[in-house]
Amino acid sequence: MIVGFDWGNAYTKICTSDKVFSYPSDIISYRKIKVSNALREHDYLFEYKGRKGIAGTLARDEKTALDRTRKGDTKLHEDALIRLLIGLHQLPDKHFQIVVGQPINRHSEDKERIIEMVHGVHRIIVNGKEKEIIIKDVAVGVEGGSASLSNPKSKLHLIDIGSGTINFATVINGRFINSQSTTVSQGMENIEQDYEGIAANIQNIVIDLGWKDFIYILGGGAKVLKDYLPYALFTPIFQGRSYTPEYANAIGYYKIGEKLWLR
Incomplete structure (x- = not known):
């Protein structure tokens, strides 16, 4: 099965041949459940290599001020x-x-180690059920840039506004342009709702990169900041259906998988 997997810090987004969905990415350490509720669709209790924890919607509900989601400019x-x-x-x-x-900014530096981390046989217990997962092939897409495959155009400047990073990606005729692209290691969870301030910073970076037109915003922060920025929302399309901007990377990753492995 080919899967496009956007392992964002706030929400995980998944695209398969017939399904696009998301749920909270929160992971916290396991703690005693004082009162048990029925598990919802994206409530997860997990065990992996001796580590026990809580994930998904349940982790988002139960986390305290001491719980921190791992952020930064790498997924390694x-x-x-x-x-x-x-x-x-x-x-x-x-x-x-x-x-x-x-x-x-860390794509080339960490790509091979991410492939090594993901590739191979893994075993994880989720909600009491153990599953062997065999990952045969791994590719590492570029956050923001890969989203262009979800709605290709001859020229795109894409601002991927995430919870921990903001990626500025330029794609022209299907090619990623390094000189007009960058990452800022600050996202929606770092700004304490200073939307005007982060919008001003985004526009300054756009000026520094020399972008003039064909500028779109996507990612989880796009809807929040759309009223503060003079750029259009990017609309990913999959199987003839339009999706909201936060799914653009996952759909783009799936499209990469199709090109690589679907013969």
Whole structure:
């Protein structure tokens, strides 16, 4: 099964051949449940290599001020891997070909180690059910840039506004343009609702990069900041259906997987 997997810090987004969905990415350490509620669709209790924790909607509900989601300009860490394995645990197959994402500024630096981290056989227990997950192939897409495949145009400047990073990606005729792209290691969860301030910073970076037209915003912060920025929302399209901007990367990753492995 080919899967496009956007392991964002706020929400995990997944695209398969017939399904696009999301749920909270929160992961917290396991703690005693004082009063048990019925588990909802995206409530997860997990065990992985001796580590026990709570994830998904339940983790978002139960986290305290001391719980912190792992952020930063790389996905080369165990929390990202656990998000991936929990997501794959929910899918009907056990054999996968995966495309994940990495912020622009650390893409080349960390790509091979991310592939090494993800590739191979993993075992994880989620809500009491153990599953063997076999990841046969792995590719690492560029956050923001890969989203262009979800609605291709000859020229795109894409601002991918995430919870921990903001990626500025330029794609012209299907080619990523390094000189007009960058990552800022600050996202929606770092700004304490100073939307005007972060919008001003985004516009300053757009000026520094020399962008003039064909500028779109996407990612989880796009809807929040759309009234503060003079740029259009980017609309990903999959299987003839339009989706909201936060799914653009996951759909783009899936499209990469199709090109690589669907013969």
